[in-house]
Amino acid sequence: MKTENISIIGQLAAWINWKRFIFSVLMIFFLTSILFPFYWMVSSSFKSKAEIGGREPVYVPSELNLEAFKELFDPNHPSFQNFGVNIRNTLTVALPTSIITVIFAVLGSYAIARLRFKGKDFLLNSILIVYLFPGVLLIIPLFAMLAQIGDALNFNVQDNLGVLMFTYMAQTLPVALYMLTNYFRTIPDEIEQAALIDGCSRVQVIRRVTLPLAIPALISVGIYTFMIAWNEFLYAMVFLNDRFLFTMPIKINTIYNDPSPRPNVVMAASTIMTIPIMLLFLALEKYLTEGLTSGGVKG
Numbered sequence: 001m002k003t004e005n006i007s008i009i010g011q012l013a014a015w016i017n018w019k020r021f022i023f024s025v026l027m028i029f030f031l032t033s034i035l036f037p038f039y040w041m042v043s044s045s046f047k048s049k050a051e052i053g054g055r056e057p058v059y060v061p062s063e064l065n066l067e068a069f070k071e072l073f074d075p076n077h078p079s080f081q082n083f084g085v086n087i088r089n090t091l092t093v094a095l096p097t098s099i100i101t102v103i104f105a106v107l108g109s110y111a112i113a114r115l116r117f118k119g120k121d122f123l124l125n126s127i128l129i130v131y132l133f134p135g136v137l138l139i140i141p142l143f144a145m146l147a148q149i150g151d152a153l154n155f156n157v158q159d160n161l162g163v164l165m166f167t168y169m170a171q172t173l174p175v176a177l178y179m180l181t182n183y184f185r186t187i188p189d190e191i192e193q194a195a196l197i198d199g200c201s202r203v204q205v206i207r208r209v210t211l212p213l214a215i216p217a218l219i220s221v222g223i224y225t226f227m228i229a230w231n232e233f234l235y236a237m238v239f240l241n242d243r244f245l246f247t248m249p250i251k252i253n254t255i256y257n258d259p260s261p262r263p264n265v266v267m268a269a270s271t272i273m274t275i276p277i278m279l280l281f282l283a284l285e286k287y288l289t290e291g292l293t294s295g296g297v298k299g
Contacts (some may be wrong), residue, residue, distance in 0.1 A: 009096055030044065038274070041274070042267075043061055044263065045264060046061045046065050046068070047061045047264055047269045048061070048065050048067070048264070049181060049262075049264060052264045052267075053263070055167075066113065066257075068262070068264040068265045068267070068268035069268050072265055072268050072272075083251065083269060085244060086246050086247060086248045086250075086251040087139075087272070089161065089247050089248075090247040091199070092161055092227035093161050093164055093168065093229055093247060094168075094226050094230045095226065096165055097168045097172065097225055097226070098222045099224035100165075100169060101169055101172045101176050101221070102167075102218055102221055102222050102225070104176075105173060105177050105180050105217070105221060106214075108177050108181075109176075109178075109184055110175070110180075110206060110210065112124050112177070113181050113184035113185045115270050124181055126176065127178065128174055128177075130174045130176075131171075131174040131175050135234050135235065136234065139235060139238055142167060142170060142288070143157070143239075146163055151164075158239055158240070158241055159240060159241055160168075160239070164235060164239050164240065164247075165229075166278050167235045168225075168228065168229045168235065171228060171235075172224070172225040176187035176225060179217065179220070180214070180217055180221060182256075183214055184214065187213050190293055191213075192210065195208070195209050208283040213285070216286075219284055223280060223281070223284060224279075227277055230248075230273075230276075231277075232247075232250060233250065233253070235243045236250050236254070248272075248273045249273075251269065252269045252270060252273065255269060258260065
């Protein structure tokens with residue numbers, strides 16, 4: 001009997017070891033699939049033209065060659081015109097988009113989560129339906145609408161970073177409303193009712209009670225909208241014609257399509273564009289995990 005028990009335990013241990021082995025192999029495969037393209041992009045930005053253009057792949061550059069970065073930030077270069085201008089343009093659009101989207105999303109989502117009025121669930125779902133349409137379908141009617149508004153108010157729609165920011169808000173605000181509404185529903189209503197009984201107004205309740213409790217969700221929504229505006233290509237391609245107003249995705253596409261190919265410069269620009277988002281995610285990972293998890297549960 002003891003021998004049979006030992007045999008069963010041995011089989012169970014062997015099965016668990018195999019399960020762990022398979023899990024480890026799968027994790028290594030997925031991590032390699034995710035991390036290797038990023039490593040190749042960063043390493044290629046430090047390669048010389050001979051290394052990156054050779055027939056044999058070079059996995060580790062012979063030296064940290066900064067020629068691609070120097071060429072990218074050269075203000076006298078005929079094609080690039082200093083990549084720092086493109087970084088500034090991208091920040092000029094992405095940062096206000098993120099902040100304004102969070103402000104409007106807080107006001108709208110709190111009203112849907114706390115106030116009672118007919119059709120609020122239909123309103124929330126209809127707002128989310130807008131996000132389900134691909135951007136290529138929305139860009140033509142959105143451009144026509146903004147062009148009519150521009151003619152009426154006498155301002156140019158194209159080559160206008162403020163208009164581009166408005167188009168980004170049209171993409172990010174629906175999902176931001178949905179995420180924050182579900183998060184506000186997870187906050188107990190009794191806490192706010194106690195603050196109202198103590199003499200706080202509704203605005204004071206939002207500012208002193210609700211918003212401090214919703215910091216993880218606010219950070220998650222802010223990073224989400226910032227990331228969309230930072231990486232957006234289609235709307236910027238349509239609304240921007242002046243190369244001095246190009247955002248980073250448009251400038252990288254311009255460098256890529258340059259008659260004289262410079263893959264190391266493309267990789268250097270892509271590295272500069274990617275690293276800030278990665279650092280932002282790593283720095284605020286704690287808030288992102290909590291905010292996205294709680295906001296994903298429908299109250």
